[in-house]
Amino acid sequence: MCFSAMSSFAGGAVLASIGTATSLSNREPSRRLFAAIPLVFGIQQFAEGVVWLTLPTAGNEPIRKAATTLFLIAAVILWPTLVPLSVLLMERTRKRRAWILAFLGVGVAVSLAHAVGMLLFPVTARILGFHIQYAMASPLPVAMVTMAGYLVATIAPLFASSVARVRVFGVIIALSYAATQVFYREYLVSVWCFFAAIASGVIWWILRERRPVVSPDASPVA
DSSP, rough: OOOOOHHHHHHHHHHHHHHHHHHHHHHOOGGGHHHHHHHHHHHHHHHHHHHHHHHHSOOHHHHHHHHHHHIIIIHHHHHHHHHHHHHHHHOOOHHHHHHHHHHHHHHHHHHHHHHHHHHHHOEEEEETTEEEEEEEOOOOOHHHHHEEEHHHHHHHHHHHSSBBHHHHHHHHHHHHHHHHHHHHHHGGGHHHHHHHHHHHTTTHHHHHHSOOBBBBTTOOOO
C-alpha cells in the first residue's frame, strides 16, 4: 500500500483472498462485479508493491513503468466506471437505478478522460517520505474537473443504492477521502487507494447474507 512494499504485498494478499472468497461464495450474477472489488484492489496493491521495489533502483524502468501504469489504470480509469456499474447491477428500484445510471455516465466520461490523459501526458511516480506520489502533467482545469467527476462516480452511487450496507461502505469511503485531503493531499491517489482498499474488506460483510439488507423504501423495478 502507500507506506511500504511489504504493506502493499501483505494488503494485496489479504484483499485478494477476501475478494476471491466473496466472489466464489456469491452465486447471484447481479452481485458478482461488486463482490470482485476487493480482488481488484488486491491486484492494484500488488502493482504498487512492485513500484515500491523498483523506484529506488536503476535499470528497472520497464518493470517500474508497467507497474505504475497498471496501478493508475485501476486507480483512475477502472474505478470511476466499475463502482457505479457494480452498484447499478445490484439495484432493483427504478428511481435509484436512474440516478446510478447518471453517475455511471459521469464515471465513463472520467475514465475516458484519464485514459486519454495517460496517453498524451507523461506519468511519474516518486517516493516522498513514506508515500508514493503519482503525477500526470495534465492542465490544471482539466485535472480539477476530472477529480470532481471522479468523486461523483465513485462515492455518490454508494449513497444512491437501496442496499443499506452499501451506504455504510459509502460513508467509509467518503470519510477516508476527507481524511486523505486533510492529512495526505500530496499523495492523494496512493493514500486514498490505501484507505479505499482497506474499506473494501466490508464488502464481504455486505454480501455475506443471501440477500443484502435493503432500505424500507425500496420497491421493485416495474
